[in-house]
Amino acid sequence: MENRIQNLKNQALAQIIDADIEELEGLRTNYLGRRGELNKILREIQDLPAKKRPIIGQIVNDAKKAIERAIDEKHGKLQEGTGKTKWFDPTVPGNKPQIGHLHLVTQAVEEISKTFEKIGFVRVRYPEVEWDWFAFESLNMPKDHPARDEWETFFVGTPPHSKYGQMVLTPHTSSGQIREMTRVKNPPIRMLNIAKTYRRQSDVAHIPMFHQFEGLVVDKEISVVHLKGTLDYFARSFFGPKRKIRLRPFHFQFTEPSFEFDISCDICQGRGCKLCKAGWLELGGAGMVHPQVLKNGGIDPKHYTGFAFGAGLERSFMMKSGLKIDDVRTLYSSDLRFLRQF
Ligand code: PHE
Numbered sequence: 485m486e487n488r489i490q491n492l493k494n495q496a497l498a499q500i501i502d503a504d505i506e507e508l509e510g511l512r513t514n515y516l517g518r519r520g521e522l523n524k525i526l527r528e529i530q531d532l533p534a535k536k537r538p539i540i541g542q543i544v545n546d547a548k549k550a551i552e553r554a555i556d557e558k559h560g561k562l563q564e565g566t567g568k569t570k571w572f573d574p575t576v577p578g579n580k581p582q583i584g585h586l587h588l589v590t591q592a593v594e595e596i597s598k599t600f601e602k603i604g605f606v607r608v609r610y611p612e613v614e615w616d617w618f619a620f621e622s623l624n625m626p627k628d629h630p631a632r633d634e635w636e637t638f639f640v641g642t643p644p645h646s647k648y649g650q651m652v653l654t655p656h657t658s659s660g661q662i663r664e665m666t667r668v669k670n671p672p673i674r675m676l677n678i679a680k681t682y683r684r685q686s687d688v689a690h691i692p693m694f695h696q697f698e699g700l701v702v703d704k705e706i707s708v709v710h711l712k713g714t715l716d717y718f719a720r721s722f723f724g725p726k727r728k729i730r731l732r733p734f735h736f737q738f739t740e741p742s743f744e745f746d747i748s749c750d751i752c753q754g755r756g757c758k759l760c761k762a763g764w765l766e767l768g769g770a771g772m773v774h775p776q777v778l779k780n781g782g783i784d785p786k787h788y789t790g791f792a793f794g795a796g797l798e799r800s801f802m803m804k805s806g807l808k809i810d811d812v813r814t815l816y817s818s819d820l821r822f823l824r825q826f
Contacts, residue, residue, distance in 0.1 A: 485525075485532070485540055492521055493547040500554045505562045505571050508555055515551050522548050588826040589695065589815060592801040593678050596697050599721050603714070605676040605699060608667075610660040612680055613640060615648030618659040622780040623738035631737045636684040653682035657698035657794050658738060661773070664700055665781025671788050673702040678797065688758065688811045695797035702773065702783060702790030708741070711770055711791035715745055723747060723804055730764060739771025739792060747803050751810060758810060765803055768795030 496515045503511055515521050525544055529537050563571060586594075597607050610618075616627075625631050627649070640651035660677035677698040686692055701710065712731065719729040728748040736742040746764040748754055754763035770793035775785035802809045809815070814822055 485528075485536075486543060489522075489525060489540075489543050489547050492525075493550060496551045497554050500551070500558050503558065505559065508559055508562070512555055516548060516555075522551075585826070588801070588823065589798065591826065592797055593695065593697075596678065596722065596797065596800070597676065599718060600676045600697075600699065602721075603717060605674045607676045607678065608660065608664060609679060610654075610663045610677060612654055613651055614654045614659045615645055616650045616652055617645075617648035618662050619652050619654060619656070621649060622662045622777065623658055624774055624776055625737050629737070638682050638684065654679065655683050656681055657696040658792065660698060661700050661738070661777065661792060662781045665702065665778070665783050669782065671702040671704075671783065671790075673700060673790070675700040686813075688813070689799070691798070691812055691816060694799075694812075696768070696794050697797050697800075698792065698794040700773070700790060700792045702778070702788050704788060706772075706789045706791055708772060708791065711772070711793065714791075715770065715793060719747060722800065723750075727803075729767075731770070734769060734771075736769055736771055738774050738777045739769075740774050742769065742771035744769050745793070745795075747800070750803055751808055765799065767800055767803070768793060770794070 492515070496511065499511055500508065513520060517523070522544055526541070529540055529544075532540060559571075601607065619635075619637070620629075620632055621627070635655035637655045638653040640653065642651050644650045657677045657679050660675065660679070664673060664675040664677070675698070677700070678695060680693055681696045682693055683690070684692060699714065701714070715729050715731075719727055727750070730746045730748075731743040732746065734742045734744040745767055747767050749757065749760035749763050749765050751757050752760060752763060756762045771791065773790035773792050778785040778788060778790065798812050798815055801807070802812060802815075
């Protein structure tokens with residue numbers, strides 16, 4: 485028995501001297517593993533006379549230690565060496581599989597929804613391909629009205645509806661105003677319509693498909709104060725406490741009075757840069773809903789008033805504090821180096 489152990493040990497030590505790094509692991513299992521040679525001998529010890537057992541046990545353990553030390557030493561040497569040898573270290577963390585995430589525009593849609601839902605707005609969706617009536621006619625822009633030029637609309641070449649006219653790709657989310665009034669019928673209305681909008685335009689600040697978010701509130705005694713308060717709330721919560729909103733008098737056919745509202749530019753801190761006009765960036769339009777528009781939606785303007793606002797979503801997102809994006813087209817470039825940052 486002693487000889488067998490001695491032979492095993494010598495054989496192991498000789499093999500270790502010549503082993504490369506992978507063979508070394510093989511030898512470790514062969515000799516020291518649970519089913520390895522030396523453990524086999526330990527199991528046979530039971531058959532020996534009681535007196536012999538501790539002696540043989542001791543010899544086996546010494547052999548184990550010697551082999552273990554030899555393997556560790558050889559291993560250390562191989563690693564110091566040329567680096568040709570591959571050593572698999574099971575404790576090194578694995579490569580993580582690539583996991584995608586929501587597109588930043590989708591993230592912005594969700595954030596804007598949440599911001600307005602906190603103050604009671606209800607998110608709705610209306611058709612992306614819409615009738616002329618909802619996009620223009622019901623909003624005081626009859627056929628051939630010059631105000632329509634603002635919206636650089638894509639018309640769809642299908643036969644027109646007898647009542648609602650031609651089909652269009654929604655050029656603004658205001659097309660949802662009449663849809664919402666006829667859906668709810670009896671105010672209060674607190675609509676948030678976020679949707680894709682389409683216009684013939686393309687430069688650093690414009691893309692042919694973009695998103696707008698539109699608010700519509702109709703109730704008793706709604707005034708311009710509510711409009712201003714709502715936009716101020718949005719500016720503070722979405723852009724950060726330091727960003728400012730400015731209302732400018734404007735004209736829309738479907739609101740009276742009308743405004744455009746701007747947000748202070750984050751890229752140049754108000755000095756003026758390639759994206760903004762003198763430190764301000766136009767976000768959208770707003771105003772008190774025109775009485776005729778309320779009528780078109782089946783709501784009596786004698787009892788109810790309302791305000792509406794609509795703004796570009798991508799642009800709002802780009803103007804957020806800390807995000808220095810100076811070309812709106814980047815958002816849709818599908819460049820992973822850009823997208824992964826969000
Ligand atoms: N729909 C207008 C636009 O696209 C914005 C607007 C919305 C104006 C609501 C007034 C009220 O420019």
